[in-house]
Amino acid sequence: MNVMLQDLAPSRAAGHPVGISSICSAHPVVLRAALRHGARTRATVLIEATCNQVNHLGGYTGMTPADFAEMVYRIAAEENCPEDLILLGGDHLGPNPWRDQDAEAAMAEAEKMVAAYVEAGFRKIHLDASMGCRGEPVALDDHQTADRAARLAAVAERTASGAAGPMPLYVIGTEVPPPGGADHALEAITPTAPDAAKTTLAVHREIFAARGLDAALSRVIAIVVQPGVEFGNHNVIAYDPAPARPLIDVLPALDGLVFEAHSTDYQGTAPLAQLVQDGFAILKVGPELTFALREALYALDLIASDLLPDYGARPLKVALEALMLEKPANWARHYGGNAAEQGVLRHYSLSDRIRYYWAEPQAQAAVAALLEALQGQVVPLPLMWQHLPAATAFADRPLDPEALLLWRVEEVIHSYHTACAV
CATH class of the missing domain: 1.10.400.20 (putative tagatose 6-phosphate kinase domain like)
Incomplete structure (x- = not known):
C-alpha cells in the first residue's frame, strides 16, 4: 500500500478512504522497525521530526535536519527499504524552540530551521506559528498565526525551488494536544469546532494569497484538528465518532483536504481505522512506539x-x-x-x-x-x-x-x- 500524501483526499472523495501513519521518533530502533516494515510491506514510510527534537542548532537530539535524514537513509539502506518509499516530514515547524525570545528573533531562527529542513529533503512541512513569543499571549489568533506561517512557507518555497526534488506539501492548523500527552488523568476531550476549522483554512488562504503564495497554497494537503483523542500519564481517551460528527461533516467543504490527527497513540487498530474512515487520514504516533x-x-x-x-x-x-x-x-x-x-x-x-x-x-x-x-x-x-x-x-x-x-x-x-x- 504505497499511499502518497497527495492520494489521501482524492481517495476519500472517490469513496475509498485510506490513511497514512506518521512515525514521530528519533530512536534508531523505532526507525529501523519502521523501515523494516516498509521494506517488507512496500508501504510508504512517513517519518517526522519535531522542531524541538531536530533543528538547525541541533535540537535536544543534537541532530540537524541533514543529520536526521542521513540516519534515516543509512538505516533504510541496511534494511533494503527503497528510498522512494520514504517521506520525511517536519512537525510544528515554527518559533516554538525560541519562544522565550522576542517574536522577530524567534521567527528569524524559525526561518533558518525551515530552510534547513527543506534543504535536507523534508517535503511534508507542518507550519505551526501559533505560539506567542516573549511579551505576547500564550496563543496567537488565526490572523497572526497565518501571517507567520506564510512567512515560513515563503522560505520553504524559495529553498525548495533551488534544490533537487519536488516542492513541499504543507499541513496547517494547530489545534493539537500537548506534545507527549497530557500530564493529568483525562475524562473527555472536545473535538475541534467545525467553524474553527473553516476559519483557520479561510484565514490561511486569504493571507497566503495576499503574499503571492498561491502555489504553496495549492499544496496544502491537510489541516490539524482535534478529533477527541488523547492520552495522559495514566489513561487513554478512545475515539468516539459521535462527538466528532459535526467536524467530520465539514470536511467536504474544505476543498480537497484531509484532517491530521495528533496523539493517536494507544488507540488500537479498530479506533484508528474508524479515524481514517472518518477523514482523519494522517495519524501521528510517537510515545506508544x-x-x-x-x-x-x-x-x-x-x-x-x-x-x-x-x-x-x-x-x-x-x-x-x-x-x-x-x-x-x-x-x-x-x-x-x-x-x-x-x-x-x-x-x-x-x-x-x-x-x-x-x-x-x-x-x-x-x-x-x-x-x-x-x-x-x-x-x-x-x-x-x-x-x-x-x-x-x-x-x-x-x-x-x-x-x-x-x-x-x-x-x-x-x-x-x-x-x-x-
Whole structure:
C-alpha cells in the first residue's frame, strides 16, 4: 500500500478512504522497525521530526535536519527499504524552540530551521506559528498565526525551488494536544469546532494569497484538528465518532483536504481505522512506539535477572532510575504525586518521558550490556510467559534480543498499517 500524501483526499472523495501513519521518533530502533516494515510491506514510510527534537542548532537530539535524514537513509539502506518509499516530514515547524525570545528573533531562527529542513529533503512541512513569543499571549489568533506561517512557507518555497526534488506539501492548523500527552488523568476531550476549522483554512488562504503564495497554497494537503483523542500519564481517551460528527461533516467543504490527527497513540487498530474512515487520514504516533520499546527492554532486563546469575537485579532499570533522578528536567514538571507515584510514572507513564534518556551514555551502556548478556541465550517458555507472554516465538531457541525489540515496535506499526488500509 504505497499511499502518497497527495492520494489521501482524492481517495476519500472517490469513496475509498485510506490513511497514512506518521512515525514521530528519533530512536534508531523505532526507525529501523519502521523501515523494516516498509521494506517488507512496500508501504510508504512517513517519518517526522519535531522542531524541538531536530533543528538547525541541533535540537535536544543534537541532530540537524541533514543529520536526521542521513540516519534515516543509512538505516533504510541496511534494511533494503527503497528510498522512494520514504517521506520525511517536519512537525510544528515554527518559533516554538525560541519562544522565550522576542517574536522577530524567534521567527528569524524559525526561518533558518525551515530552510534547513527543506534543504535536507523534508517535503511534508507542518507550519505551526501559533505560539506567542516573549511579551505576547500564550496563543496567537488565526490572523497572526497565518501571517507567520506564510512567512515560513515563503522560505520553504524559495529553498525548495533551488534544490533537487519536488516542492513541499504543507499541513496547517494547530489545534493539537500537548506534545507527549497530557500530564493529568483525562475524562473527555472536545473535538475541534467545525467553524474553527473553516476559519483557520479561510484565514490561511486569504493571507497566503495576499503574499503571492498561491502555489504553496495549492499544496496544502491537510489541516490539524482535534478529533477527541488523547492520552495522559495514566489513561487513554478512545475515539468516539459521535462527538466528532459535526467536524467530520465539514470536511467536504474544505476543498480537497484531509484532517491530521495528533496523539493517536494507544488507540488500537479498530479506533484508528474508524479515524481514517472518518477523514482523519494522517495519524501521528510517537510515545506508544518508544513505550513498546521500553516495555520490551524492561522485560528482557527481568528475564536476564532471572536467567543469568551474574547479570544482577534489573541493572537496566536501576541505571535509568539513577539517570532520571540525576537529570530530572524532562519529567519533573510532568509527573505529580508523592515520591512513590513519581517513581512509577518515571518508568511506566503513557507519556513515556523516559524516551528522552535513551541516548545518554549511561543508558546506552546499560542497554548494550543487556543485549550482550542475552545474545544467544535460550529463554525457557515459562520465563518468557512470565515477563513478555506475547513473545513466545522467541522462547526455547537462541535469542536475538535486538530482533525481539524490533518485533515489539513493529507490532505497533503494523496496527497502524492495518488501520490505514480501511
